[in-house]
Amino acid sequence: xxxxxxxxxxxxxxxxxxxxxxxxxxxxxxxxxxxxxxxxxxxxxxxxxxxxxxxxxxxxxxxxxxxxxxxxxxxxxxxxxxxxxxxxxxxxxxxxxxxxxxxxxxxxxxxxxxxxxxxxxxxxxxxxxxxxxxxxxxxxxxxxxxxxxxxxxxxxxxxxxxxxxxxxxxxxxxxxxxxxxxxxxxxxxxxxxxxxxxxxxxxxxxxxxxxxxxxxxxxxxxxxxxxxxxxxxxxxxxxxxxxxxxxxxxxxxxxxxxxxxxxxxxxxxxxxxxxxxxxxxxxxxxxxxxxxxxxxxxxxxxxxxxxxxxxxxxxxxxxxxxxxxxxxxxxxxxxxxxxxxxxxxxxxxxxxxx
Amino acid sequence: xxxxxxxxxxxxxxxxxxxxxxxxxxxxxxxxxxxxxxxxxxxxxxxxxxxxxxxxxxxxxxxxxxxxxxxxxxxxxxxxxxxxxxxxxxxxxxxxxxxxxxxxxxxxxxxxxxxxxxxxxxxxxxxxxxxxxxxxxxxxxxxxxxxxxxxxxxxxxxxxxxxxxxxxxxxxxxxxxxxxxxxxxxxxxxxxxxxxxxxxxxxxxxxxxxxxxxxxxxxxxxxxxxxxxxxxxxxxxxxxxxxxxxxxx
Numbered sequence: 001x002x003x004x005x006x007x008x009x010x011x012x013x014x015x016x017x018x019x020x021x022x023x024x025x026x027x028x029x030x031x032x033x034x035x036x037x038x039x040x041x042x043x044x045x046x047x048x049x050x051x052x053x054x055x056x057x058x059x060x061x062x063x064x065x066x067x068x069x070x071x072x073x074x075x076x077x078x079x080x081x082x083x084x085x086x087x088x089x090x091x092x093x094x095x096x097x098x099x100x101x102x103x104x105x106x107x108x109x110x111x112x113x114x115x116x117x118x119x120x121x122x123x124x125x126x127x128x129x130x131x132x133x134x135x136x137x138x139x140x141x142x143x144x145x146x147x148x149x150x151x152x153x154x155x156x157x158x159x160x161x162x163x164x165x166x167x168x169x170x171x172x173x174x175x176x177x178x179x180x181x182x183x184x185x186x187x188x189x190x191x192x193x194x195x196x197x198x199x200x201x202x203x204x205x206x207x208x209x210x211x212x213x214x215x216x217x218x219x220x221x222x223x224x225x226x227x228x229x230x231x232x233x234x235x236x237x238x239x240x241x242x243x244x245x246x247x248x249x250x251x252x253x254x255x256x257x258x259x260x261x262x263x264x265x266x267x268x269x270x271x272x273x274x275x276x277x278x279x280x281x282x283x284x285x286x287x288x289x290x291x292x293x294x295x296x297x298x299x300x301x302x303x304x305x306x307x308x309x310x311x312x313x314x315x316x317x318x319x320x321x322x323x324x325x326x327x328x329x330x331x332x333x334x335x336x337x338x339x340x341x342x343x344x345x346x347x348x349x350x351x352x353x354x
Numbered sequence: 355x356x357x358x359x360x361x362x363x364x365x366x367x368x369x370x371x372x373x374x375x376x377x378x379x380x381x382x383x384x385x386x387x388x389x390x391x392x393x394x395x396x397x398x399x400x401x402x403x404x405x406x407x408x409x410x411x412x413x414x415x416x417x418x419x420x421x422x423x424x425x426x427x428x429x430x431x432x433x434x435x436x437x438x439x440x441x442x443x444x445x446x447x448x449x450x451x452x453x454x455x456x457x458x459x460x461x462x463x464x465x466x467x468x469x470x471x472x473x474x475x476x477x478x479x480x481x482x483x484x485x486x487x488x489x490x491x492x493x494x495x496x497x498x499x500x501x502x503x504x505x506x507x508x509x510x511x512x513x514x515x516x517x518x519x520x521x522x523x524x525x526x527x528x529x530x531x532x533x534x535x536x537x538x539x540x541x542x543x544x545x546x547x548x549x550x551x552x553x554x555x556x557x558x559x560x561x562x563x564x565x566x567x568x569x570x571x572x573x574x575x576x577x578x579x580x581x582x583x584x585x586x587x588x589x590x591x592x593x594x595x596x597x598x599x600x601x602x603x
Binding site: 049058069070073088198 | 396
């Protein structure tokens with residue numbers, strides 16, 4: 001199929017349709033609104049349902065109902081809206097219901113701003129809602145990768161019966177790039193879901209539920225979930241390494257920040273500095289072995305984020321505190337410049353470390 | 355042998371956890387009898403709320419989903435949109451529907467979702483320990499209104515059926531009670547109508563059932579029935595608030 005030029009949010013919408021998603025429930029919020037706009041038009045064309053809910057809370061609970069009824073279903077929002085969805089996300093993780101949630105992050109806290117941010121890393125990766133649960137978190141860095149990861153996100157959601165988050169940011173949502181789409185997947189070709197409430201026809205009733213009043217049972221349920229998360233850690237980590245083999249300094253960044261970091265690495269290489277980039281594609285599970293391998297010759301590491309330092313904690317932890325890990329971040333909708341990141345690389349390799 | 359009385363197919367043999375004198379058992383049975391009579395048990399998906407009837411999924415012999423507090427109408431919307439040919443109902447209490455879930459019920463009604471809601475109003479939070487509900491009457495004692503609900507500081511009880519009847523997307527809204535056999539019979543008729551409305555795809559249907567809470571009201575089961583009749587019905591008048599005929603006008 002030929003490439004088309006498309007805005008990130010719209011491309012994600014088409015990718016969801018191609019992945020067999022026929023149900024979208026959401027609430028308007030900048031900077032992700034083009035995704036619901038696109039699906040409002042597109043889903044009815046393929047016999048799907050687009051529904052604008054009365055709130056983010058209602059939207060995620062509609063996703064809960066639709067997923068429990070056996071559908072491939074998604075929602076999307078941006079930072080403040082995702083906070084509101086956290087109740088439903090926790091319930092879905094508890095009830096083991098698959099879905100895809102897109103977060104086109106903006107600056108926070110509170111109402112924050114509408115320009116891009118990466119300050120929801122902790123919320124996405126460490127929990128956000130109540131209880132012991134994990135989301136699979138995918139972090140694309142281009143429109144093509146967003147499209148490719150959308151199909152993967154639905155697959156993983158079904159495989160693990162768990163919500164999957166695509167953690168983007170305002171830049172990825174708003175920018176345009178040429179993109180190639182996969183073939184259309186027919187949702188009728190997907191296997192039946194043995195937990196789906198479809199009416200108890202000639203079978204025992206099914207119950208979709210996250211309530212376990214007996215602490216013995218609830219602990220067992222939590223341990224069963226943990227086993228699933230352990231499987232994700234063992235099997236689902238993804239990352240990209242760029243010039244890391246001989247790097248003395250490795251930059252670590254995801255999403256839009258990784259694009260800036262990559263440009264800074266190119267500048268550094270052009271000046272003879274052995275710099276490289278490690279880009280996690282899964283934020284949970286964090287690609288531990290890959291980052292250790294990518295940093296095996298590094299004397300130092302520089303994490304670049306549009307936050308005041310969130311992923312950097314996981315970088316230090318996964319490198320087991322054996323290499324100095326520095327941090328450079330911009331917040332509030334301000335984006336790190338290639339120049340500033342390059343200067344930071346230069347300062348670090350020249351030994352001007354604080 | 356002639357069978358004169360048996361458990362509806364839409365109820366499981368499980369013993370309920372409801373307190374003595376609580377009318378949830380009656381209302382469960384009415385819903386189950388209606389589902390049996392309409393012969394839709396194998397096509398029905400129910401949504402249990404948070405509150406006293408949180409374990410309803412153990413008592414209805416149906417596919418069930420447990421919703422977060424107040425979110426049952428949103429969950430029902432998700433299910434119904436995936437399976438428009440199935441029968442979807444929510445079973446909710448007054449804390450669930452009239453407080454934390456006000457937005458969800460109003461907007462499910464406004465969208466005219468083709469679902470049925472059984473709204474059990476006992477004017478108090480039961481499960482959490484007798485706190486004041488949005489439906490608690492002025493002067494009625496609750497653990498969070500120890501001197502009785504004070505309208506000056508705690509406002510007035512909400513009449514959800516009247517509010518919902520004003521919404522264009524609703525097809526059928528009725529308030530019934532179960533404090534005596536005649537009223538139980540009328541309640542069943544209303545519940546059946548609310549399911550038929552859904553089968554006929556006419557719009558959103560809700561039956562509000564006035565219910566007792568002897569435990570948290572501090573009354574015997576019999577005294578609770580009398581209290582309901584003398585105190586709740588004057589404020590929450592019984593009857594049909596809206597029928598499909600009005601919709602067509």
